[in-house]
Amino acid sequence: MKFFAHRGALRDGPENTLMTIDMALAAGADAIEIDVIAHQGRLLVHHDLSLERTTNGEGLLAAHSIRELRQLDAGLGQRIPFLEEVLLLVGHRATINIELKSKGAAGLLAVLLQQKAYQPLKSGLLVSSFDHVELLRFQQSCPDVALGLLLYGTVLSLSAIIGPLKLSSLHLSDEFIDYGLIAEAKQQGLEVYIYTINQVSQLKTLQEIGVDGVFTDCSALWQDWREINCLPMA
Template sequence: MPLNFAHRGSLTEAPENTLPAFHKAIEHGARAIELDIQLSKDNHLVVAHDHKFARFNKKFDGLINDYTLEEIRQIDVGSAFGNEYAGTTLPTLDEVLDICPPELFLNIEIKNIPVIYDGIERRLLNTLNAHNRLENVIISSFDHVALKKVQDMHPGIDLGMLFYYRMLEPWIYAANSGLNIRSLHPNHVYVDQTFVQESKQQGYEVYPFTVNDTKRYDELLQYGVDGVFSNEPVIFKK
C-alpha cells in the first residue's frame, strides 16, 4: 500500500500549513502529512513554506525570521484563503505535534534555502524528542548539509533527500553522500521507470512531489514509487 502525504495538510480545503489544514487531512484519514519548518526571529519553530508572508498577507513584506513568535501570532494568513478562516495564523511545530496522533506518519521539511537557519536542526530534534516523536517521522530538505547535521546529532533518524532539478544519477549521489538516506523525494515531472528502479537498487524508497493528477499518480505507482506528496484529497487519503 502506498504511503501518500497530505502536502502542507489539506491545502485545497484550508490555508496551507495551518492547524485547520492538518485537521482536515486527519479527518480525511490521511496516513501521512508533510509540513515545513522555519525559525522565527526569537528562534521558535514555525510551520511555514514561504519565507515571506506576501502570498497570504501583503501588509507584511518581511521574512518569517524578521518577526518574533508573538508578532507572527498576530498575522492573519487565513483570510487570503477564505473569510471563514479569517484570523488563522501560522502554528508552531509544538502545536502541530499536539494534534497529530502517533500513528500518523510525518515528513518534516527544513526550509533552509534561501535563508540558512543556524541551529534549526537541534531545535527540531529537541522538539521531536519532547513529543516522543523521533519515530514515524522523516526529516527532509533540499539543504543536504542540514540533513548531515541532523544525522550527526541523531544517527538513527530517517532522512529524505529532496531534489528539485534533474540530476545525473541522483541515487548514486545519495549513496556517496555519507548520509543514511531512507528515501529520495524528486520532482515528479522527471520521475520515470529508470529513476525508480535505480533508486530502489540502491535501497531507497521514492516519494515524488507534488502529484495532483490521478492519471499521473497511477502511472507513478506502476513505476513502483512508494507513495507521493499530494494536494489532492482523493490521492493522499488512499
C-alpha cells in the same frame, strides 16, 4: 501507495495550519507534510520566507517578532503554528514529514526531539530537505529519525548526491521523473515519493514503476484512488 497531505493538503484549506492538517487527518491522510522555518529559537510551520502569500502580514518573516507573527491571520482566522502544536495534534495518527526550510532548523529540531514529550513521536517522523548540510547536521544529532532527500532536476549520480547521508527515502519532482533513477533508488532500499501529484490518472503509472507514495494538495486524490481500488480509508 502512500499519500502525503502536502502542507496539510493546501487546496482543502489554509496551508500549514492546524485546521487544514486536522482536516487531512479526518480525510484519511497517511502522512502530513509541513515546512518549518527557524526563527528566534523556535520552529514555525510556514513555507515562505516572506508573509504576503499566506498571511495578512507583509515583508520577510525574519523581520518580525514571534509575537507579531503569531498575531497574523494565516487564513480563515488560523495562526502560524509552532511545530510543537502540529506534533501534538497529529501524534501517532499519521506520519509527519517535516521539511527543513531554513538554516538552523536542523539544530532546533534535534533539541526539541530530546524533550520527553516528543521522544515517543520520533519513530513516526520523516525529516526532509533540499539542503544536504542541514540534513547531515540533523542526522548527526538524531540518527534514529528517518531522512528524506528532496531533489529537483536531473540526477547524474545518485551515490554522489547521497554522500554520507543515511536516507530512507528519495523525494522527486513530478517534472523530472526518471525511471532509471527510481529503479536505482529502489535497489538501494530507498522509498521513492513524488511531489506534487493532483491527478488520479497519474497514480497507476507511478505505482507500476515502483513509486511508493505521492505528495498531494487535495484529499480527494487519495479518497478517489482508494475508491477506485476498493481500498479501506486509512
